[in-house]
Structure formats: structure tokens, C-alpha cells
Amino acid sequence: MIYIISPILYKTSSFNDIFNGIKKSFESKNVLFKTNEIIISEFKGYGLENPDEYFTHALKTLDFLRENVNSGDTILFLDFFFPGLDLLKYFFERTNKDVKFISLLHGASFVSGDLYSWRWLKNFEEGWLDIFDKVIIPSNFFLENINNKSIDLSKFIIIPWGIDETIEANFDSKIYDVIFPHRFDYDKGVFDFYEIAKNLKNIKIFFPSIDKKRILETFPDDLKDLYFKFKNLDNVILSPLEYGEKHLDSLRKSKIVLSTAKQEGFGYGIIKAIQCGNIPVLPNRCCYPEFFEEKYLYENIDGCCYLIEKFLKNYPKDYFSVKGKFSFDNIVLFIINNFK
Numbered sequence: 001m002i003y004i005i006s007p008i009l010y011k012t013s014s015f016n017d018i019f020n021g022i023k024k025s026f027e028s029k030n031v032l033f034k035t036n037e038i039i040i041s042e043f044k045g046y047g048l049e050n051p052d053e054y055f056t057h058a059l060k061t062l063d064f065l066r067e068n069v070n071s072g073d074t075i076l077f078l079d080f081f082f083p084g085l086d087l088l089k090y091f092f093e094r095t096n097k098d099v100k101f102i103s104l105l106h107g108a109s110f111v112s113g114d115l116y117s118w119r120w121l122k123n124f125e126e127g128w129l130d131i132f133d134k135v136i137i138p139s140n141f142f143l144e145n146i147n148n149k150s151i152d153l154s155k156f157i158i159i160p161w162g163i164d165e166t167i168e169a170n171f172d173s174k175i176y177d178v179i180f181p182h183r184f185d186y187d188k189g190v191f192d193f194y195e196i197a198k199n200l201k202n203i204k205i206f207f208p209s210i211d212k213k214r215i216l217e218t219f220p221d222d223l224k225d226l227y228f229k230f231k232n233l234d235n236v237i238l239s240p241l242e243y244g245e246k247h248l249d250s251l252r253k254s255k256i257v258l259s260t261a262k263q264e265g266f267g268y269g270i271i272k273a274i275q276c277g278n279i280p281v282l283p284n285r286c287c288y289p290e291f292f293e294e295k296y297l298y299e300n301i302d303g304c305c306y307l308i309e310k311f312l313k314n315y316p317k318d319y320f321s322v323k324g325k326f327s328f329d330n331i332v333l334f335i336i337n338n339f340k
Helices: 015-028 049-066 085-094 119-133 140-145 188-201 211-220 220-229 244-253 266-276 300-314 329-339
Strands: 001-003 033-035 076-079 100-104 132-136 155-156 176-179 205-210 236-240 254-258 277-285
Touching: 001 015, 001 049, 001 100, 015 033, 015 329, 033 205, 076 329, 100 329, 132 188, 132 329, 140 155, 155 211, 155 236, 176 244, 188 300, 220 236, 236 254, 244 266, 254 266, 254 300, 266 277, 266 329, 277 300
Parallel strands: 001 033, 001 076, 076 100, 100 132, 132 155, 176 205, 176 254, 205 236, 254 277
Antiparallel strands: none
16 A cells, blocks of 8 residues: 655645645556545645644644554655654554655755755754655755765655646736746745846736735844835735635736746746746756756846846747646656555
8 A cells, every 4th residue: 555645735835736646646557545635634734834733734644654554555755854754663663564665855954955954953854864765856956955965865766746737828818927936035036036026127027925924023134124125116016825726827817937946846836837828937056957948047137137028028939838748657657666
């Protein structure tokens, strides 16, 4: 039996797509599996932003696995970050159950630039690598940025994530010139984004990732100041966090999707925007050079502004489809062939 273990399905993250995509792929291959879906459904979807919720989810999932997993089973953790792994491993070994552990890695404290690089967590996460039989990463970017050279790189295998193939591109009824689908945070390069937006005064930019209350109450002063600078730009439309169909609708209404990310292993938001009819303008770093042609990559702020203006002028001439390029089947087939 294969157990698919998802973290809380954060409302604004890609975990919904990953969870459903991997389930669908296993189903299409008639492979028996179980999930912690009933546990997930009990939570509102705030995850790491709500410690009580995250803690309770982890405990319930650990109990679910303790009660159900048998020798010969495989557990696929859709997120490498799963506190309690060591306790679970201890239980299976002490009860003589041979269980395989696999995970998808979206970030970790041993990867430079990770958002949640808490110092106390680093040794725990490096220890979890010993528990996992294999860690699946979506791009070579993670390998290049591992900041502990003693880590055994043979634990990792590169298999890009899949996408929801049902999303169709739209080239009509465009409202926004540019959409910025990332969080308002350091690792997404929001200071670079501000400089770009400031330089493109005649271009309408949509930024649907603003949690005003959280920014003003909990963010560092430099990010608070940046928020007010964005508010003073007439060409930037700030909007509350979007997810689900509402966010897809916004993606369909824009022409260009912009990234200024400093740390990105796959770029789910960018790829989904492309599926909706956007042309990407991306920094020549992170995972982007692995997945996209050079014509969509920029080296600096001036280069970014040039690409945006060029692609807008010719829209949708430079558009390309990502259909068939990314598939969850690749992850599932790897697991079936090596761990089933």
C-alpha cells in the first residue's frame, strides 16, 4: 500500500494541485493508495501561519500512519517538512515494520535562501534526510544551493512537478498588463519588483497577494515601508490574497506574468499563469533557466522592463504552451518502479 501524506492544503499554495494530481495519476494506473484526506478536511488551510492548526494536523497524521501502515508499505510525504518523522521511524523500527519513506522537497533550511530557515531547525532537517529513502526535487536549483557539503546528494532525484492539464489559455478580455503572483516577502524579490513597477508607469500591474493586516502588524519595518511605497504607485493595483478559481480568473485577465524571485524550485505560480495565457518574464536564476528559453529571462531591472514592453507590444505573439511538458506521472512511475 502507498500512503500519500499531504500537509494542510494551504489556500494560496500549490499543494492542492500536487495532492490531486498525484492521486489522479495513481488512480489511472490502478495502484492502491490511502491518503490523510479526512484529516486535512478538518482544517481551514492556514498551515504554518497557524501553529495550533499545524501541530494538531501533524499529531493526527502521525496517529493515522501508526495505526494503518504495515511492513512493505511506502509513505509519500508531499512535503519534506514534517515534524515527527523521527518518532514515526522509531515506532516502525521498534515494531519490526519495514516501511519506505519518500518525500517531495519544496524547501529546507539546508537550501540557501529558504523562507523558513530557522537556525534550530537545520540539524533536524538534515537528520530527516537519513530517514527518507529518496527525496524528490523539482529542479537542479536545490542541489546547487545546498549549503552543507557533507549532505549525501545521492538521496535526491530530480523530477519536476506536474500541472493541471485542464487549464486552458485565454487571450481575450485582458484587463491587466502584468500580474505578480508571488507573496509579499523577501524571497520573492519584492524590492526588485517595486523598482520595476516604478519604472513602468504606463503599464497596469496587478498584485493579488496583499494581506494588509498581517503586513502592518507583523512584518519588519522595511517591508511595511515598501507596502506604502507600492500604495503610492498609480499603476499598481494591490489586492487581497487570492486562491482557487478567483486567482485563475485574474491570471486569465493578464498578459504578462512577472517574477523577481530569489528562491524558486519549480515556479508553480508562473507555470499556472502561462497555462492561463500569460507570457513569462523571469530572472535568469533559480529554476527558471532549467525550464524556460533564454528569450524569457532577464539579467537586471532594465532588461526586465525591456522584455515586458516588448512582449506587451506583440502580445500574444511570444506565447508558448506548457502542456505536455510537466506531468505527475513521472513522479508516480518512479515510485511504482522503485518502491511498490
